[in-house]
Amino acid sequence: MRIVAHSDHAAVAIRLEMIEQAREMGHQVDDLGPAEGERVDYPYAGALVGHKVASGEYDLGLLACGTGVGISMAANKVPGARAVVCSEPYTARLSREHNASNIVSVGARVVGPGEARMIVEAFLAAEPAGGRHAERVEMLKALDDQQLDLQILRAMGPAAQS
Numbered sequence: 001m002r003i004v005a006h007s008d009h010a011a012v013a014i015r016l017e018m019i020e021q022a023r024e025m026g027h028q029v030d031d032l033g034p035a036e037g038e039r040v041d042y043p044y045a046g047a048l049v050g051h052k053v054a055s056g057e058y059d060l061g062l063l064a065c066g067t068g069v070g071i072s073m074a075a076n077k078v079p080g081a082r083a084v085v086c087s088e089p090y091t092a093r094l095s096r097e098h099n100a101s102n103i104v105s106v107g108a109r110v111v112g113p114g115e116a117r118m119i120v121e122a123f124l125a126a127e128p129a130g131g132r133h134a135e136r137v138e139m140l141k142a143l144d145d146q147q148l149d150l151q152i153l154r155a156m157g158p159a160a161q162s
């Protein structure tokens with residue numbers, strides 16, 4: 001798969017571990033940096049990767065910042081980006097299978113290099129499941145397209161499903 005990776009300045013080393021893991025699994029990874037000592041703010045890095053994945057330029061994204069949180073929040077501002085912060089592999093796998101996550105984010109101050117590699121491995125080995133999970137992902141996509149108002153919530157709610 002075509003994968004794009006980016007981080008802020010707080011997570012350079014862990015990003016390189018994530019990239020190495022993905023490459024070892026046979027994926028093509030483009031590294032957007034930064035290099036050690038170079039400053040990149042997480043809102044920019046997250047939104048850029050969100051755009052690159054949501055537009056189809058890349059299949060999946062790898063992100064990292066201090067906690068993994070800020071950069072994933074930025075990515076998730078982009079319609080079509082479904083970024084997940086993970087501190088263990090189970091969430092990485094399930095987020096891919098159930099939520100069709102397309103970007104995984106880790107926190108350099110939260111997980112070590114081995115855990116980060118296992119998270120990436122689980123994320124890349126998993127595939128979105130079909131059936132009811134796919135239907136819910138379609139509901140997520142609908143939220144991308146519209147302002148969330150009460151009408152949309154009602155259409156998604158239990159009454160609409162009975």
Ligand code: RB5
Pocket residue numbers: 008010042065066067068069070071
């Ligand atoms: C940068 O110091 C830090 O705030 C950032 O890497 C990240 O943790 C934000 O969510």
